Structures are given as C-alpha cells and as structure tokens.
Amino acid sequence: MHIPDNYLSPSTCAVMGAVMLPVWYIAVKKVKEEVPKDKLSLLGIGAAFSFLSMMFNVPLPGGTTGHAVGGTLLAILFGPYAACLAVTVALFIQALFFGDGGILAFGANCFNMAFVLPFTGWLVYSLLKKYLSSVKGEYIAAAFGSYVGINAAAFCAAVEFGIQPLLFTDGVGQALYCPYPLVISIPAMMVGHITLFGLAEVVFTTAVLAYLKKTSPELLQTQRAKESISLYGLLAALIVCTPAGLLAAGTAWGEWEPEELAEQNFVGHALGYTPSGMENGFSFGALFPDYSVAGLPDAFGYILSAVIGTALLILIFKVVSSFFSDKIDYEKSVHGV
C-alpha cells in the first residue's frame, strides 16, 4: 500500500499533503494534551511495531505481495491521534531511509495508512466494544476494527491510483502517471486486502493485543506505563523473524519500478509503454533501498534495516518526549476523577 513516487501526479500529492496538514496539527495538539510523558516514549515502541509489521510481506497467488500495518492496534493502545502520529513517523522513516513509499507521495500514504486506517479501525472497534463487553468480545472488536481499517485504507489507495488516468493523460491518450483506471485498481487492490492482507492485519492486531494484555496490562490503561522487558522481547522476536518477509518474492500491487510496469498485463495485455510522468519523474536515492545494505547478504541487511528502523523510531519518540514537561492534574490526583 506504499504508493511510490510518480504513481500519483504532483498535484494529487499536493492535495493529499494539504489534507494531512490539519490532521497532523490536531493530532499533535491532542497528543500533547492527552498522552502522558512516559506513554509518549512508549509510542515509539508502538511505531516500531507498526514499522516491523510492514516488513512482513505476505504473498498472494498471482505474484503480488502485501503486509499488515498495525495502525488499529496503535489506535487501541494509544488512541487514534497518537496512532496517526506514530504511523506517520514510521512511514517517514520508511520513505527517507528505505525507499518504501515515495517522498512526494508521503502525504497520500499518510492519508491512507496514518489517518484513514487508525481512525476507521478505532471507530469500528469502539462501536463494537459497546456491545461486546467481554474479554473475547474485545478481541472480536479489535479484529473487526483492524479488518475494516486496512480495507478502508486500501480502498482509498485504490481510488487515488484509479483517478490518475482519468485526470492526467497526454495527447495520444496514454496515462502520464498510474495507468490503471478505477475499474482495475479497485478490484486489484481490494482482492488482496479483503482476503490475505486483511487477515494478516487481524492476526497481527489480535495476537499482539493478547500478548500485551498478558505481559504488560498497564499499557492498556490510560495512566502511566513503563517499558517492560516483554515489550522489547516481542520487538526482538519480530526483528529476528523479519527475513520471512523476503520469502514473498513479488512486488506489491502499484509498487512496481517504472520498467516493471510496462510488462504488467492488468489491461488484458502488457501495458507496452512507461507513462512519461514516471520516466522523467522525481527520484530519490534512499540510503538502504528496499531494506538492503550494500555489501551484506539480503537477510542480514533486512534484519539490520529492521533494527535501525526500530531503534530510530524509539529514539525519536524518546527524545521528543523529553521536551514535554510532565503535566500534573492536581484536580485528578486529589479527587481521583
């Protein structure tokens, strides 16, 4: 679901970025007000979970791959606004260091995965939770929330892809950017997400939620929470397992290199041309393209990328949380409200 650069026109990217600006502004404000300082540094660990979940590629018959995002899990743990910021930072690190998702398309990717996904997931989760109050019910609510969340995000991405050929074509009628209209992009994106990738998100969300409830239940409360060994243990286990994501050999739908795109046959035959907006588009050389490190074996490079990304996310949120003074609500501490 990481839209690369040049698949969306610069104007679409600008619009999506402009939509995200107020969202980020409100999210920062809300997080400053609502999330206590110690929990803010935990948010980094949450963002790291999301980052790692995106490294586990699940293959789909037909050659494409996809992954979970973990946005709903973060929204359940920290609230949707905090989840929005956490996924945004994770996406930023992916785009900047690992070339996963475009720099220009950052706004669009954030709209799908950091805004639509956690908010929809959280909304469905909290609605269902009202009716299903048992422990099992909470997991069911989380499962539904995460499933609806990731599908909503995938749908938005499909629409963004699909409107490109309707809006931007050259004189001969060839698409300038993403060549697939809505009739192709929506089914292509949704097939994977309704089936396997949605399932991956559900499994990831409920499994991690169940693990955290068992090992660090204080994390789920609104009060202060501390980092625990079990959290770091889970992160380490996920990092060690990341090379499993390399087993899925294909490229995710809509994330092909421009040369690869010409060979895709979603219109019934091979496309036959590379859209000119892509050929002469913006290109950014990431430090570790596709999570690989020059001079190291693939699996090792993948693990190293996972560790670097995880560490960077934890560090960013820890450093930012050190700037916030801890607000004490005396009213609350006296009356215990």
Added chain:
Amino acid sequence: MAELKLPEWAMREENYKPSGDRDFFISRSLLRLMGVLLHIRRQAKNVMNYKGLAAGRLLFVFIVVLLTVGTRMGAFLLLVLTGELVLLCFMPGSTILRILRNALLAMLFSALVLLPALFLGSAPAIVLIPLKTFLTVMCLSILNESLPWHVLTASLRVFHVPQIFIQILDITLKYIVLLGEISLEMLYALKLRSVGRNPMKKQAFSGVLGVTFLKSREMSEEMYRAMICRCFTGDYPVFSGKRWQVQDALLLVSASVLVLVYSYIEGAFL
C-alpha cells in the same frame, strides 16, 4: 514628651540609584562552573546502570573504537551504528539528546576539517571519516553515561596503567569539584558585594583565580600528608571484589562476533 530628633542626614530622602555595571562575564563564569559541577555530579550517579566489570566494558569500547577506525567498509560502520542506536534506546530521552548532540557536533567539525579533501579528489573520505568520528564519539559518550568516572579510573588498574597516572586522574576529578565549589562561592561573593559600577571587578576576578590556585596547593599538600598518615604507599590495589557476570560474557560474545564480522567484511576470510 521629649521629641525624638533625628540627625539631619537621616531625614534626607535617599535617592541612590546604582549605575548599571557590566558583570556579564561573572554570570557566564558562574553558569559555566555550575554546568561542569552538575555534569560531574550527574556522572557520579551513573551507578544505576553499573552491572558487570567496568574493565570489560572499557575493553569492549576499545575494541569497537579500534575496529571502527580501522575499517574501510561502510557496511561495518553501519553495523556499529546499529549496535549503538540499540544501546541508546535503553537510555532516557535527555541522555540520548546529550549523546547525539555531542556526536553530531564532533561529526560536523570533522566534516568541516575534511572539506578540502573534496577538492583534492578523495571524496569517499569526506563521508567515511566524519561517520567514524560520529560513531567513536557516540561510543565513548555511551560509556561515559553508563559508568561513573571513579569506577572507570579504578578499572584502568586492570590494564596495568601506571599508578601515578591513575592517582593524578582520580585526584583531578575530585579537585575539580572541590575547587569548583570554592571558586563558585567567591564568584557569588564578588557579584553580590559590588554595588554599582565597580572598576576593580576585573582585578577581583583574577583574584578569584589566584585564591583558587593557592587554595588548591594548600589542599593538595594537606591531602598528601593525610594520605601518608593513613599509610598510603603509592599503591593502588584493585579492590573490586566483583566477579564475572552475565553482562561480561555477553560483552565477550559481542566483541568476538564483531571481530568475526569485521574480518568477513574486510575480506580476511574470503
């Protein structure tokens, strides 16, 4: 009733406004001194993280720095960077910020010094050497934040560093604090007691330095006599009483892995 008569000078209304004086340099020195003292005190409290043998950590840092400086491959530097970032993750935010700031400043400085290399045709050096500086400074800062200085100086004995060297280091650290406090008090006095414009302030300031020096001589003589009285023979025996712990074994394993990876990446085994 007899009327109380005040002398005429006591009845006069006071209208004394001291003219402003430039004592910015005193405030600056005060802040600087306090900063150093604060740093040393905070450093001495790093005992919390102190598990395992300090000498093991020192050796590990030495190996990491040596390999970092020796390598010509970016991949190995990346590996070291990863390890250091992971260690940083377990520190509090303010400490992380301090370490990163120091390391980044050092990197910037070395990049500036190396700038001419860009025009002389050794472009890779301008990336590699600042990165190495960044990594080594970060490595030392992490050690510095995780062990108090007195433990570090004590552990030097394991490596057979001359005793006189350890003694000088140890006493220097203690005296920075003691003399720092004395000069801090004198600076306060100087600031509080001069009202209005005081042209002698700069002279008094150098007086502070003079007094601090005299005081240090006096104190060091006193301390040396006190040590002799308490049977100090110039020996610094190691009284650590600590044994090998899991952390030391872990460090040993990591050091061996690092050396192996270094040899692999540098092509020694290929």
